[in-house]
Amino acid sequence: MPHRNAPLSETGRLRLARCVVEDGWPLRRAAERFQVSVTTAQRWASRYRTHGEAGMADRSSRPHTSPRRTPTRTERRIIKVRVARRWGPARIAGLLHLNPATVHRVLVRYRLNRLAWTDRATGRVIRRYEHQAPGDLVHVDIKKLGNIPDGGGHKTLGRQAGRKTRSGAGYSYIHTAVDDHSRLAYSEILTDEKKHTAAAFWTRAQAFFTSCGITVQRVLTDNGACYKSHPWRDVLATAGIVHKRTRPYRPQTNGKVERLNRTLLEEWAYARPYRSETERRQAFPDWLHAYNHHRGHTALKGQPPASRIPNLTGQNT
Template identity: 85%
Template sequence: MGEAGMGDRSSRPHASPRRTPTRTERRIIKVRLIRRWGPARIAHLLDLVPSTVHRVLTRFGLARLTSLDRATGRVIRRYERDRPGELVHVDIKKLGNIPDGGGHKTLGRQAGRKTKSGVGYSYIHTAVDDHSRLAYSEILADEKRETATTFWQRAHAYFASCGITVQRVLTDNGSCYRSHAWRDALAAAGITHKRTRPYRPQTNGKVERFNRTLLDEWAYARPYRSEQERRDAFPDWLHTYNHHRGHTALAGKPPASRVPNLTGQYT
């Protein structure tokens, strides 16, 4: 071929006799689109091996399940506000208290059941800035409107001390967020209130993701001997999250890296 033969060409073979048959590929894609299953479950249904199913899904560019809305099958549209304070996500996480002496993680499943009754619940109120992921969080006794409102007033003051001017707040449709007290507190500060669509918690995804991290890295990170011991560990964990823990959405940097005046020393 002369000089033309020296150019780069694809190493893909002209024929692939061992490639998965087109009919099988179509069945894999159909199951994925209809049932939204992962490679292992699809492989079990179609009597294939998971690696084959994974290769087919990758070949046709089908999104990972983590990128899909399980209810509709649509790709989740991710967004990020341009500046701190443009949008703050607020949510409440209900968490069972640990009895004195420890729960099942300390005493074992059988003994833990006997000590669990009557210990009650804690409610973790959290506000997360959309742009920086900076979080303000408190462990409170309930999720009533007065509790949620006074929490927000403290959270708002915290963001203000960091030089963040909050413009909008996004919550779910919980009763405390539909109350007059909540509405009036935001209106008095000139903040717009937005609510997620019903049964669409992913709209408030940044604080939902914070809640999951909180459970994995603090609430259930080790076998605490009492609820007070777990609560005592919370401030240090929250400080680490804001100032030191790398965030994948921030190129491995902590939320503090996106808040120039986090210490409040500049005006």
């Protein structure tokens, strides 16, 4: 496709070429008529004589040969170091005695220029996916979180004083379900991660998704004991939901809910110095509502998860 300032489209080129080749116009007259140079008029006329209408299409400007391009053997060495050690361009360049700009250019060419796109354990490029419709897959996980003692922890009292109040505060377990397509989340702060607690959580989570017009088809979890239990199996089987598990020691497979766990720690759990666990828990519903309805999501082009749920508020029922 020609750029927006191009004087001739494919149709204009064809008209110019026909004026010269078929109607016998002089090149200068045709160039003046179509407001291009004589050289341009000659080029399109020559292509029309040789290739006909097909010659009016754009051609790649890539050269047939690139004598100064980095040798293939050197490119393979760069890729090998990148995959094996996950080093940046500067360190790779130092090892191979190359210019860092050359290394970066090779990594960009093979789409290895961002470490976030590669798996830290294997060095392989991460294959990202997103299901087509809400409910096709829901990610479920549990995050263990230390409780804040009354009066505040180390963020409020300081490291030394906070250490004295820490003992006996206990833990909370944040059970979370995230829809793969929309990133809509349902989450609860519960007292444990036992099988009956997890099963009861999913019953409420499914009711939430149903109220949003989402029919859950599959659920993805890790290999935790509660997700291998009979209560968990039965609650999914009763609803006709397929249960999928991640590969052992591969939390990246459940990455969408893992990323939400990190977000809620940064933007809610540790966002400000709370004076008690009760104060922090009271702030959680408002944060979760803001996440679903107002907070822009980078994977959704800056839109909140609610933008992908047409009937989230139930106004169309």
